[in-house]
Structures are given as C-alpha cells and as structure tokens.
Amino acid sequence: MRTSIATVCLSGTLEEKIHACAEAGFDGIEIFEQDLLVSPRSPEQIRMLADELGLSLDLYQPFRDFEGVTEDLLEANLYRAEAKFKLMNLLGIGTVLLCTNVATATIDDDELAAAQLQRLADLAARYSVRIAYEALAWGKYVNDFEHAWRIADLVDRPNFGTCLDSFHILSRNWDPSGIEKIPAEKIFFVQLADAPRMSMDVLSWSRHHRVFPGEGDFALAQFMGHLVRAGYNGPVSLEIFNDIFRQTDEKRTAVDAMRSLIWLEEQTHLHLQDTEGPGFSYPMELATLPKVDDPTGFNFTEVKAEHTGAVQELLYQLGFGYAGRHRTKPVQLWTQGQARVVINEQQARNLEPSIAALGFDVENPVVAASRAVQLKAQPVPRQSQADEEVLQAVSAPDSTEVFLCEASADGTAAWTREFTPESGAPEHAAGDPTAELITRVDHVNLSQPWQHYDEAVLFYESTLSLARQPSTEVPSPLGLVRSQVMRTEDRGIRLALNVAPMALEHPTAASSYPAHVAFACTDLIAVARRALARGLDFLPVPANYYADLQARFRLDEQLLDTLQRYNLLYDRDEDGEFLHFYTATVGNVFFEVVERRGGYDGYGAPNTPVRLAAQYERSRREQD
Ligand SMILES: O=C(O)c1ccc(O)c(O)c1
Numbered sequence: 320m321r322t323s324i325a326t327v328c329l330s331g332t333l334e335e336k337i338h339a340c341a342e343a344g345f346d347g348i349e350i351f352e353q354d355l356l357v358s359p360r361s362p363e364q365i366r367m368l369a370d371e372l373g374l375s376l377d378l379y380q381p382f383r384d385f386e387g388v389t390e391d392l393l394e395a396n397l398y399r400a401e402a403k404f405k406l407m408n409l410l411g412i413g414t415v416l417l418c419t420n421v422a423t424a425t426i427d428d429d430e431l432a433a434a435q436l437q438r439l440a441d442l443a444a445r446y447s448v449r450i451a452y453e454a455l456a457w458g459k460y461v462n463d464f465e466h467a468w469r470i471a472d473l474v475d476r477p478n479f480g481t482c483l484d485s486f487h488i489l490s491r492n493w494d495p496s497g498i499e500k501i502p503a504e505k506i507f508f509v510q511l512a513d514a515p516r517m518s519m520d521v522l523s524w525s526r527h528h529r530v531f532p533g534e535g536d537f538a539l540a541q542f543m544g545h546l547v548r549a550g551y552n553g554p555v556s557l558e559i560f561n562d563i564f565r566q567t568d569e570k571r572t573a574v575d576a577m578r579s580l581i582w583l584e585e586q587t588h589l590h591l592q593d594t595e596g597p598g599f600s601y602p603m604e605l606a607t608l609p610k611v612d613d614p615t616g617f618n619f620t621e622v623k624a625e626h627t628g629a630v631q632e633l634l635y636q637l638g639f640g641y642a643g644r645h646r647t648k649p650v651q652l653w654t655q656g657q658a659r660v661v662i663n664e665q666q667a668r669n670l671e672p673s674i675a676a677l678g679f680d681v682e683n684p685v686v687a688a689s690r691a692v693q694l695k696a697q698p699v700p701r702q703s704q705a706d707e708e709v710l711q712a713v714s715a716p717d718s719t720e721v722f723l724c725e726a727s728a729d730g731t732a733a734w735t736r737e738f739t740p741e742s743g744a745p746e747h748a749a750g751d752p753t754a755e756l757i758t759r760v761d762h763v764n765l766s767q768p769w770q771h772y773d774e775a776v777l778f779y780e781s782t783l784s785l786a787r788q789p790s791t792e793v794p795s796p797l798g799l800v801r802s803q804v805m806r807t808e809d810r811g812i813r814l815a816l817n818v819a820p821m822a823l824e825h826p827t828a829a830s831s832y833p834a835h836v837a838f839a840c841t842d843l844i845a846v847a848r849r850a851l852a853r854g855l856d857f858l859p860v861p862a863n864y865y866a867d868l869q870a871r872f873r874l875d876e877q878l879l880d881t882l883q884r885y886n887l888l889y890d891r892d893e894d895g896e897f898l899h900f901y902t903a904t905v906g907n908v909f910f911e912v913v914e915r916r917g918g919y920d921g922y923g924a925p926n927t928p929v930r931l932a933a934q935y936e937r938s939r940r941e942q943d
C-alpha cells in the first residue's frame with residue numbers, strides 16, 4: 320500500500336513537516352496550499368527537498384468553490400485555476416484536489432456543473448494535471464460521494480476523477496459499499512481520517528476532531544475493504560485536521576500517523592480474509608504484521624522511587640510479602656497471589672514513587688516485541704547478565720515501559736528466581752503468606768498527558784490488541800477528566816487511561832492525577848480490616864457519599880456501617896456488586912483494592928468523582 324499524508328496534519332513549517340514525514344517512512348505527501356503560501360521556500364526548492372528525501376508529491380490541495388456558479392464567476396475561477404496548474408507544474412505535482420462548492424454555488428444543476436468542470440478539465444489537460452473531485456460533507460449542492468461520482472462520470476474526461484475521503488462519507492453515514500461501483504481508474508485519490516462519534520455540526524467536527532485511523536470510531540478496515548474490492552491501488556493518504564496534532568511535536572505525530580497506517584493495512588488484510596477467504600486476490604498489496612494472541616494478564620508492575628519506604632509500607636499493609644532483592648540490582652520484589660510489584664531504586668535520584676513499567680503476559684515475547692517494533696514502538700535498551708532472563712520491552716507514549724513477558728500456565732514468572740529473600744530484608748518484610756486475599760492485578764490506571772492521549776490509545780490497541788471501551792468524563796475539582804478503558808476480550812488485561820484537564824494552572828495540579836494499580840481480592844472487608852490493623856492510611860470518604868449510597872441502594876445498616884468504617888466504596892448493577900478502597904497517595908502512585916461480586920464488569924465509575932475530590936482535598940492540605 321502506498322502511504323501518504325497531508326501536510327495539514329502536522330505542526331511546524333512546510334520544511335519541518337516534510338522532514339518529519341520522510342523520517343516516519345511515508346512514501347509521499349499532499350501539499351496543503353496554506354503551508355506553501357506561507358513558506359519562504361520556492362516551489363522548486365520544495366520539489367527538490369521532497370525529491371532528496373525520497374518523498375513523492377502526490378497531491379496539491381484544496382482547490383475550492385469552482386462549479387455551479389454564474390458565468391462571470393466561472394471566468395474568475397478558471398483564471399485562478401490556471402495559476403494553480405502552473406504552480407503545480409513547478410512543484411511537479413500531477414493531481415489537484417477539488418472540493419465540491421460549499422459557498423459560491425448558486426445553480427443546483429448537475430448538467431451545468433459537469434459542463435463547467437469539463438472546461439476546468441480541458442484547461443488542466445494543457446498542464447497535464449488531473450483533477451480529483453471530492454464531496455465535502457457540507458457541500459452546498461453536492462455532499463455525497465456517489466453524487467460527486469455521478470458528476471465526474473458526466474464530465475467524462477480522462478483527467479477528471481474523484482477523491483474519496485472517509486470522513487465525509489462515514490460522518491454522514493453514507494453507505495461506503497457504493498465505492499465498489501466506481502471504476503478503479505476513476506478513483507484518483509483516497510484520504511483517510513478517523514473521528515470519534517460526536518453530535519455537532521459536521522464542519523466543526525471535521526476541522527477539529529479528526530484523528531488517525533484506530534483512534535476514533537469509524538470502521539476504516541471495512542472502508543478500505545470496499546476500496547480494495549473496487550480495485551483501487553493508488554496512495555492511501557491521511558488527512559487529519561486536529562487541534563492537538565497542529566500544536567505538538569511534528570516528528571512524533573508523523574510516527575503516530577505512520578503507525579496508524581501500518582496497523583490499518585493489517586486490519587484491512589484480516590478483514591478481507593474474513594469476508595473473501597484466503598484465496599482472494601486484488602491489486603493493492605497489503606503488508607501484514609506478526610500475529611500475536613491477546614495478552615493474558617499483568618506479569619508485574621514496577622514502581623520507581625528514590626526512597627522506597629512509603630511504598631514498602633503500603634504493600635505490607637495490603638498483605639504483600641517481601642520476596643527479596645535482585646541478585647545484582649537495587650530492585651525489590653513484593654508478591655501476593657499472582658500480583659507482583661517490583662520496587663526499583665535504579666536511576667531514581669530525586670524521583671517520587673511512580674509507575675515506571677508494566678509487564679504483560681504474552682504467548683511469545685520475541686514475536687510480540689517484533690510486532691511492536693514494526694509498529695514503530697521504541698525498544699527499551701536493557702542490560703542483562705548472561706544468566707538472567709532476557710526481557711523484551713518497548714516504550715509507551717507516556718514513557719511507561721511495556722514489558723512483554725512469557726506467560727506461564729500456573730501464573731508464575733521465571734525472572735522471580737533472580738530475587739533472593741536473604742539479603743537484607745526491609746522493615747515489614749514478613750508479609751502474610753497464610754492469608755493471600757489479594758490474587759492478582761485487576762487493572763492499572765495511567766494518567767496520560769493530554770497531548771499524547773490519542774497516540775496512547777492507538778499504541779495499546781495496535782501493539783497489544785487492547786480494545787477501546789466507550790470513554791467517559793469524570794468531574795474533578797480541577798476540571799473534567801476523560802477516562803478511557805482498554806481491555807482484552809477475557810478481561811485478563813484492563814488498562815484505564817485518564818487524561819487530565821488541559822489547562823492545569825492550579826499549584827496542586829501536577830500531583831492531582833497520580834497513577835494507580837488496583838489489586839483484585841476475594842474478600843475486601845478482610846483486606847481492609849488487616850490493612851487498618853497494620854496502620855494503612857485509607858483515602859477518606861465523606862459521609863455524604865454514604866448517605867447517597869443508602870438512598871440509591873437501600874443497603875442494610877450493617878453493611879453500610881462496615882463500608883463507612885473502613886472508607887470502602889460500593890457500586891452495583893444488574894450483573895453484580897463492586898467493593899473497593901483506595902490508599903493514600905505516595906509520590907505519584909496509590910493503590911486500590913477491589914472485590915468483584917457476581918458478573919460486575921465495571922470500575923465503580925460513579926465513585927471516581929468521590930476519589931478525585933478526596934485526593935484533591937488531601938493534596939491541598941499537604942500543600943498548606
Ligand atoms: O475542511 C476543508 O475545507 C477540507 C479541505 C480539503 C479536504 O480534503 C477536506 O476533506 C476538507
């Protein structure tokens with residue numbers, strides 16, 4: 320598949336954008352007119368730069384508001400067009416994108432539009448330019464790709480075809496299977512964009528909220544399937560108008576973009592295999608990736624800290640046992656059931672405790688790592704001694720290290736043999752191996768910087784096959800927190816990504832959205848009782864909360880008393896019940912313990928605002 324990207328997707332100058340696209344590995348680019356107009360570089364210099372970097376210039380765009388106009392306007396439009404065709408000759412670009420008229424059209428007549436477009440096509444032919452006519456979703460008379468194609472068919476010129484843009488088609492819920500009725504040689508260009516489903520006017524939606532494939536809600540593998548079945552084999556180009564991508568590092572965005580196309584190529588291949596069978600052949604070559612099964616669980620979580628005492632104490636209070644220190648590194652292992660927490664003091668100078676790494680159980684770590692690297696994940700350089708387990712790791716967009724660990728049938732991990740309990744046990748090392756009430760990690764919740772959120776979603780979706788659940792918004796004293804759960808089908812992995820509000824000016828902001836690990840247990844009240852006896856600092860829950868709980872759920876007095884005494888939170892739905900509590904925060908991390916009863920599948924979402932407000936109250940008090 321030939322990959323391309325519109326310069327409008329990225330921040331920076333045209334030159335910076337071109338470099339970023341080349342570095343990320345694109346085959347070509349679309350030059351967005353505005354980027355050229357403001358560039359101090361001549362068209363010839365741009366052409367040379369792209370050429371040196373091995374990028375083809377696939378499209379010049381957009382040319383706007385041409386057809387359906389009065390004769391005097393048409394004259395002016397032809398004059399404007401001719402200047403652009405000359406410019407395209409200097410740039411060495413063969414195809415121009417023409418949007419359907421959104422503003423100046425006054426005559427709603429396909430025959431007339433086609434006749435005017437014939438004049439444009441004949442003028443373009445003198446400059447060897449092809450015209451790709453694209454229906455914008457808010458076009459005045461033409462806003463549907465099949466309508467634009469009918470007009471292109473009437474124009475009936477070899478240098479006049481259509482451009483299909485997934486946003487304009489899927490945002491309006493036009494049936495994309497109509498693509499298969501368009502002759503492949505008349506599809507001059509394809510633009511892809513994903514977007515979250517939103518109820519707002521389509522122009523604002525398109526200009527501000529497009530995202531890369533895999534980051535939104537559109538069924539793009541199916542969309543690509545129609546193009547492939549139509550016989551299309553031209554460039555597949557990303558055209559993403561997005562407020563965040565326009566202001567963040569263009570090199571990083573270009574890599575995110577490339578990842579989305581690599582992943583989509585694979586998804587399209589899999590979709591076509593599903594619908595057409597393995598023997599189906601088509602002109603477009605679709606690259607595939609190493610296939611991996613879903614990860615089955617968390618192998619470990621790693622907390623990095625200069626001072627480890629506070630984290631050790633929390634783990635002890637939760638019933639974890641100290642399993643020892645690494646043979647060669649300043650790293651501790653704490654375990655309970657199949658929950659393993661590594662506390663790492665390496666390169667942790669001045670570092671408050673924070674989650675630095677997550678280990679995922681996978682069938683084959685080498686294959687899983689190779690898939691991640693093909694998806695442009697950065698490998699984490701690691702030094703291991705000859706007799707140590709070799710662990711594969713890549714960096715997630717928020718710099719959390721993602722370890723791909725070999726899953727074992729009994730839930731143990733081979734690398735734990737490198738830890739020896741004898742050498743200098745810390746205080747509280749006794750643990751409580753007779754009462755392993757905590758069984759495993761239920762979920763991990765990571766705070767994402769707002770500018771890397773979409774990238775993180777695509778990263779976890781493409782490299783680890785985590786599926787996105789509907790996202791929610793949770794009020795906190797500092798603003799709305801967006802919460803996005805990603806999980807595997809069997810719930811072996813549940814990962815919640817939280818995006819803190821963008822404008823964090825409050826002094827406590829930085830510490831207001833710590834990450835956390837939630838442990839699953841078999842008896843929450845017993846865990847809480849033990850923890851209280853060991854002096855755990857629970858996150859306090861206000862009395863108002865319990866009054867509301869009683870009003871909503873009519874809990875029996877005794878349960879309500881117990882919940883309130885231990886600062887436990889509660890939720891219930893048709894499938895079951897959920898009990899949980901939070902520890903105080905140390906540095907940038909805290910822990911949660913949860914008990915799922917029956918088939919409860921959520922995360923106690925109604926309780927999250929209570930937690931965020933309680934954490935805010937605490938951090939404010941600590942500041943004072
Ligand atoms: O929003 C626009 O104007 C616009 C311009 C060019 C395109 O290809 C497009 O999809 C939208």
Ligand SMILES: [Mg+2]
Binds near residue numbers: 453484510558
């Ligand atoms: Mg477009």
